[in-house]
Every structure is written in C-alpha cells, then in structure tokens.
Amino acid sequence: MLKGKTAVVTGGSRGIGRAIAYKLASMGANIAVIYAGNAEAAETVCRRCAEETGVKARAYQCDVADFTAVKEKVARIRADFGTVHILVNNAGITRDGLLAIMKEEDYDAVVDTNLKGAFNMIRHCTGLFIRNREGCIINITSVAGLMGNAGQCNYSASKAGLIGLTKSAARELAPKGIRCNAIAPGFIATDMTGSQTDNPLLGTIPMGRMGEPEDVAEAAAYLATAKYVTGEVLRVDGGIAM
Amino acid sequence: MYFDAIAKIVAERTGCDVADIRPDSKFSELGIDSLDTVELLMNLEDEIGIEIELDHKVETIDDLDQFIQSRQG
Numbered sequence: 654m655l656k657g658k659t660a661v662v663t664g665g666s667r668g669i670g671r672a673i674a675y676k677l678a679s680m681g682a683n684i685a686v687i688y689a690g691n692a693e694a695a696e697t698v699c700r701r702c703a704e705e706t707g708v709k710a711r712a713y714q715c716d717v718a719d720f721t722a723v724k725e726k727v728a729r730i731r732a733d734f735g736t737v738h739i740l741v742n743n744a745g746i747t748r749d750g751l752l753a754i755m756k757e758e759d760y761d762a763v764v765d766t767n768l769k770g771a772f773n774m775i776r777h778c779t780g781l782f783i784r785n786r787e788g789c790i791i792n793i794t795s796v797a798g799l800m801g802n803a804g805q806c807n808y809s810a811s812k813a814g815l816i817g818l819t820k821s822a823a824r825e826l827a828p829k830g831i832r833c834n835a836i837a838p839g840f841i842a843t844d845m846t847g848s849q850t851d852n853p854l855l856g857t858i859p860m861g862r863m864g865e866p867e868d869v870a871e872a873a874a875y876l877a878t879a880k881y882v883t884g885e886v887l888r889v890d891g892g893i894a895m
Numbered sequence: 896m897y898f899d900a901i902a903k904i905v906a907e908r909t910g911c912d913v914a915d916i917r918p919d920s921k922f923s924e925l926g927i928d929s930l931d932t933v934e935l936l937m938n939l940e941d942e943i944g945i946e947i948e949l950d951h952k953v954e955t956i957d958d959l960d961q962f963i964q965s966r967q968g
Binding site for chain 2: 724779780783784825826828829
C-alpha cells in the first residue's frame with residue numbers, strides 16, 4: 654500500500670516510533686529512522702525492517718531540536734532515498750516535575766525536542782512534499798496535550814502546541830496535497846511511561862488497561878493512507894480523554 | 896541573471912506569455928502564491944542546477960532573481 658514511498662520516523666529506535674517504523678515497513682514503505690542516542694537499537698529496527706519486509710531502511714543520528722542539524726539530516730535522507738513522502742514526528746522526551754519547582758532547562762528541553770523538533774522536521778521536509786505535490790505528516794502528541802497532566806506542565810504544553818502546529822500545517826499545506834494529522838496516545842506501555850505506572854489516571858481508563866505501541870502504529874497506518882483526512886487529532890487512549 | 900530561467904518556468908506554470916513577464920512582475924499578479932514560489936525554486940534546481948532554500952517571502956520576479964544571486968555568492 655505504501656510501496657515506493659519513503660517514511661521518516663523520528664524517535665524510531667524504540668517504543669511507539671519503533672512500532673510505527675515496523676508497521677509502515679510492513680506496508681511497503683522505505684524507512685529512515687532518526688534516533689537521538691541509541692545507535693544499536695536504531696540499527697536493529699532498520700535491520701528487522703529490511704529483513705522482514707525487504708524495504709530499504711537506514712538509521713540517522715540527529716537531535717531534532719537542532720534546526721541546522723535537521724536540515725543536514727533531511728538533505729542526507731534525500732540523497733539516500735531520493736525524497737520523503739511520510740514524516741512521523743514521534744521523538745519526544747519527558748522531564749517531569751511540579752510546575753512550582755520546575756527548572757527552566759527542564760521546561761526548555763522538553764519543548765525544544767517535542768515541539769520545536771517537530772517544526773524543524775516539517776520545515777525541512779515540506780520543500781520535498783511541495784515538490785512531490787503530496788506529503789503526509791503525522792505528529793505524535795498525547796492526551797496530556799488535551800487534558801493536561803499534573804507534574805507534566807512542560808510535556809503537556811509541548812503536546813498541546815503540537816496540536817496547534819498540526820492544524821496550522823494542515824490548513825497551510827492542504828492546497829499542495831500535503832496532509833497533517835496528529836495521534837494522541839493515552840497511556841501506552843513503553844520505556845517512557847515507566848514513570849507513570851503510579852498515576853491515578855490509570856484507573857480512569859474506560860477500557861481498563863494501558864495500550865500497546867502497536868495500537869498507535871495502527872492509527873499511523875490509517876492516517877498514512879486516509880487521503881481525505883487532514884487536521885485531525887486521533888485519540889488512541891482507551892477512551893480516557895473523550 | 897536568472898530572469899530568463901524564472902520567466903520560463905513561470906510561463907510554463909501559469910500559461911502566460913513569457914514576453915509579458917517583467918522583472919517587476921509580482922508573483923501574486925501572475926497567479927502564483929507564496930507556497931508556489933517555494934515550488935518554483937525547486938523547479939529551478941532542475942533547470943539551472945542550483946540548490947537553494949527560500950527563507951523569506953519574495954514579491955517579484957526580480958526579488959527571486961536577486962535572492963538566488965545573493966545565495967550564489
């Protein structure tokens with residue numbers, strides 16, 4: 654279904670990003686994984702994509718918060734793959750803490766990676782999308798961006814911002830055949846949500862359990878192929894934020 | 896310096912006569928919006944073999960020409 658397409662997945666070495674990389678590869682897309690630090694994990698994802706589905710897959714180290722570094726990396730991906738058709742902005746970090754005592758650098762780091770990182774990626778991929786007269790951007794936000802979450806003011810702010818970015822990009826780029834949507838996962842069992850196992854909100858999930866990264870990947874697969882859907886925020890949260 | 900190349904691409908894109916395009920022609924008057932100018936620059940990559948990224952809005956053909964020249968050093 655995505656044969657001949659190239660998908661870039663940031664934060665693709667583990668968790669939700671890894672599940673999305675596998676899913677899009679299974680649909681035939683070539684995969685460029687962007688990772689921050691874990692080269693071995695990223696290479697493993699690429700190897701599995703290539704071995705199990707026969708697609709081309711490569712890993713690229715990049716701090717998505719760095720505008721110039723992202724520009725260089727997108728140029729590298731263009732040289733290696735020819736172009737980009739699908740961009741999944743999944744890279745995200747947490748630096749949880751109470752607002753009243755949060756360090757400035759913890760706020761900045763989270764917003765820089767989660768929100769500005771997505772802007773940087775979109776900024777540098779959009780020229781390729783315009784050239785192709787098609788493009789699909791999927792931003793991984795969070796129910797924290799919809800509901801807020803005590804102890805995560807920086808994370809929630811970055812994810813709420815990502816929803817605004819999604820809708821503006823959707824409006825601005827729709828005339829060029831470029832779609833932009835967001836997925837708002839709830840509590841998904843990954844390394845990152847390890848710190849959330851005591852969160853009282855877990856008991857309020859209507860479906861009564863945490864989700865799996867593959868649940869989010871299914872939503873990404875839908876948005877990658879839903880030709881008339883743009884500006885949507887699709888919750889994959891077991892009903893918690895309805 | 897790149898006027899002829901830009902005018903050629905604009906004419907192909909809009910269907911207007913290349914002779915009607917002047918350096919001070921505004922893109923908006925030619926039916927080309929801001930996002931189209933980004934695309935135009937990408938087409939120019941193929942036409943004249945340059946690779947330049949637009950980072951501000953250009954109003955006229957000459958603006959774009961000057962911008963490309965400034966980036967060509």
